[in-house]
Amino acid sequence: MSKISSDLALFNELVETLISEEEKNPVAGRIDSDELYDAIDLSLNESAMVDDEFKSVLREIVISTPKTATNLFFNQLFGGRQSKAVLGDLLAVMLNNSMYTYKVAGPQVGIEQEIIRKSCNLIGYGPTSNGTFPTGGSMSNYMAMVMARDAKDPNCRLDGMSRPMVAYTSIESHYSIAKNASFSGVGRNNIRYIQADSNGKMIPEKLEEQIIADIRVGFIPAFVNATAGTTVLGAFDPINEIADITEKYNIWLHVDGAYSGGVIFSNKYKYLVNGIERSQSFSYNAHKMLGTPLTCSIILVNDKKQLHDSFSNDADYLYQTDGDDFNLGKTSFQCGRRNDALKFWTLWKSVGTIGLKKIVDQQFELADVALEYIRSNPDYTLYSFDDSISVCFNYKDTDPMDLCTALYEHQVTVVGFGSFKENTFVRFVTINANNSKKDILNFFKVLEGFVEQNPALIKTKETTRERL
């Protein structure tokens, strides 16, 4: 048996272990971080490890790695496993093309471009639109900020940042906006955090006030980030109202749909991004709402010239055949680039746009199940709103931070907490479209059972007094 055949056989064996473990122990046995290096032999050494030992340590690793595809994982803005997407990503590993040129990526270039074209059509971008696959949501936001900066002052690319530019984003937006301001030479202090309303949406009037104030003192407003699905609440900023302002003041409007931009596939929920066609760029992560393996992030630009102007570079040693439309390295941040497109293509091709719609709608239906359960149960307090797959709540008088940590440490279920204004709460994310109504109700049952067994988690007046 050739090396690759025997390693593929081992892969299949380990996948069997993984899938059976996922059923038996949906939450992996946890190893305390302090004990990790003693618990598993992760050491890299001078000599090779014999096959049997290697197989056995790999098996241990598979078993003790947190399970993100099971019906008790609700911790992150991804989860579950769309098997047709998995198929595509496994193939991408075997094919191992770099996406910069047609010469070495061939049809994979067409696969990437077809996803971009169809996505642009869905959001109403025009004939000069295009896009690329950045390495994640933060990078998508970063590319947007760089394009905005360069569009405002093309000289910046050559001579560096010299004029004080300002970027605007909601206080509820993703932290990458702040990091990106630092990376791009804009500076974190030149981010203006715009207040959100009681539902977590950016208040357009506050945005305009701030822009006027900045212009008055000589700052150059360059970039507005609207969020389609804020990190904690899953709120949607009002794009049309924001676009009225960005058009008036000639500012780049980016829509960060990393989390919930997948609503563009749903007839029922795409109204949440009404006005999206008025943006200059829009990004969404197929590894979030669409359920592909990590990472699969897409940025679309209404005018592809902007992408080219900010990211192209000649390289004779690289671009030797075919035209720019097929040599995708001319519009990417990177040089060598992994094929992140195939996994999304295999999913989309096999289930159709109609299948993607079902995947997205299912998540909102699961959120509705959770909302209904919470609203009808006086032990719960709800902190989130309709039309979001982040369901935020507190249970009895438990402290959400203590509760989430205890649930994790006892391997009951994996879920996190978040904050909005003065409240902190459990953030339960119904993003795994493989889940059914039963799985959602089971989560609450599991949580309640755990609290019942651990009554100390409930803050009584006494314990609160003791703490003070």
Next chain:
Amino acid sequence: MSKISSDLALFNELVETLISEEEKNPVAGRIDSDELYDAIDLSLNESAMVDDEFKSVLREIVISTPKTATNLFFNQLFGGRQSKAVLGDLLAVMLNNSMYTYKVAGPQVGIEQEIIRKSCNLIGYGPTSNGTFPTGGSMSNYMAMVMARDAKDPNCRLDGMSRPMVAYTSIESHYSIAKNASFSGVGRNNIRYIQADSNGKMIPEKLEEQIIADIRVGFIPAFVNATAGTTVLGAFDPINEIADITEKYNIWLHVDGAYSGGVIFSNKYKYLVNGIERSQSFSYNAHKMLGTPLTCSIILVNDKKQLHDSFSNDADYLYQTDGDDFNLGKTSFQCGRRNDALKFWTLWKSVGTIGLKKIVDQQFELADVALEYIRSNPDYTLYSFDDSISVCFNYKDTDPMDLCTALYEHQVTVVGFGSFKENTFVRFVTINANNSKKDILNFFKVLEGFVEQNPALIKTKETTRERL
């Protein structure tokens, strides 16, 4: 059969097709880019595709995608397939962890950190060293430039770029340095391209002259990039001589070992990066010399505080358990991040450091085979030098650009061209360690046979005259 099982079965079937195709047709049948969308049904549609058609279109795609793992692919700075690394990357797809926190990545955090620790030890970095896995070589260089900028002026993170900083790199270095200068607010015009000697190595005296000239006119020298394996010739800049200068003027020294930094694993060739321990950062791509699937890029920093200062960001909704040493999102560019470490770990663990050494040494041995063949054959002109796995040559009076394009279009072998000073030539890269001496000699035989069948490729005095 569950969905995932049937898709895994399909994966295994397609891999069989792929491997048998790689043997039968090491160069994939080429589809002209103009005809791509007519040749294969890449279209994404409203409705699902029925299973049989889906399977058949996937088969077509597998067959017509350029083969990068075969013994006739020499086009890029990667190639071949280390099967133990493939195993790890396939598992990473199935496990689907995001690397930001211990809570959702668990032992995968230790896997990443063990690679970083052992790599730091190998290059002689001290106890405060650390690193991360950026998304590729360009990103590694970018992170280094951002850290250099921030180390020179920490205020830059907050208030943006305001003082003119300068970055230095050899004229032979990778184009990402120029792009990164644009992205980071430094500006492309503030890159100083330092001359290379006749072997393609940066001339340290020219570097110092330029630094002195810049200081004289008020520029702030912030970043020197030395290359360990230039893109075309595979030359190594003299790190010790460069470090003498960066230490004297207090400038960040980064060593870009994306291409050939893998020499750190070879007792025989690691002298090529002598002085590496004096750098502030060093990056190498395991998907190049170590043969893992794309992408697997590692940046090491001598002082982890720099990494943290430039890339960390608080995020209460994310970092909820365990310490900073286990929550790797605090030192990465990205938020959600694919597991690029497991594939390198499975390779390293299974073959040992001694096995990685063999992989690297084999590439130099293959280059020696090619060099010897060229030197002993008067039909060839050699343009590259010893201690490089880029073997650069011209054959008879063929035009290297025409020759490479014809070889590609006729599906004979895939190889590219490059330039150094006034010469352009075929750049033959012996990076696939699965190749044997026979494969290298076969490449020349194939090339010669092709030219014999296509004598028009040889520029005679007549054809040259006709062209004029």
